Amino acid sequence: MTASSGPTPLQDPPPVDLGPAMAAVVQPLSATSLHAVHGAYAAGLITPVVIGDRRRFTNLLRGSGIEPPDWVFHDVDDDAAAADRAAAMAEAGDVGLVIKGNVKTHVLMRAVLRNRCSSEESGRLSHVFAIYMPEASYHKTLYVTDGAINVAPSPDLMEVIANNAIDLLQALGIQRPKVAVLSAAETVNRSMPSSVEAAVVCERISARADTLGPVALDVALSRDAASIKGIESPVAGAADLVVCPNIESANGIVKMAARQPGTTIAGLVVGGSYPIVLPSRGDSKQSQLASCALGRKYLAWSQYVARCS
Incomplete structure (x- = not known):
């Protein structure tokens, strides 16, 4: 029998009050990413703003056993355009964090870099x-x-x-x-x-x-x-x-x-004006959910420090 693991971000007591944060979720078009995002939503960590292919998302949802959630949806079928939309929303402050779904890392990160205000300000x-x-x-x-x-x-x-x-x-x-x-x-x-x-x-x-x-x-x-x-x-x-x-x-x-x-x-x-949850597309649901929780906790502290400074 495997020994139990230490605390994960889902088990640690939060450092500050954690209400749901607006999170842009880019193309959550795999069962694993869908369940992870829904889990973070059900845990009260995030309010998802889904940016992606609505038709594929709807088809995935039908076979998932998840009740259709009342999430904001931006219907964007192209990965690069979806990543661009998410990064622009985060840079504008419309969402607090970005969550990578079933999209390649370099596609998302290029969009993030394109939409940054300036490297001097953002780090x-x-x-x-x-x-x-x-x-x-x-x-x-x-x-x-x-x-x-x-x-x-x-x-x-x-x-x-x-x-x-x-x-x-x-x-x-x-x-x-x-x-x-x-x-x-x-x-x-x-x-x-x-x-x-x-x-x-x-x-x-x-x-x-x-x-x-x-x-x-x-x-x-x-x-x-x-x-x-x-x-x-x-x-x-x-x-x-x-x-x-x-x-x-x-x-x-x-x-x-x-x-x-x-x-x-x-x-x-980390290092920018907002955290980016960046699980691997092959990660388990638990790992992807832990990534969401880690991002939410870091965002909470960033907001707390900003209020105190």
């Missing part, structure tokens, strides 16, 4: 995976960045990516996250550029987080591995956040974790 976008796994695998939620958007970030961009993720963790109540910046070893080696870059990034974000880097993944997640290697750090074996040197390493960690029974993965784009 650099990056992606964070949240991995909720059985306690026997890891004792807390593990966040991984960036496994979906930024391919081979420079040290300057890695710093931005790390700070975006720290913003998210602080919004979720982890005020001083434990951050591991990955390489293949724990010493700076000029012939291994990722080790040099990891040390630079650790130094730059150290005012906001406990840091360890360069560091290999085993040390970040296992106190035993750290002890064997003689590494003493509050981050060793207890990382909240793993910052990866490239998209391949981050994506690989998440895909491997997803193979563990009882694991739920959520994905969110």
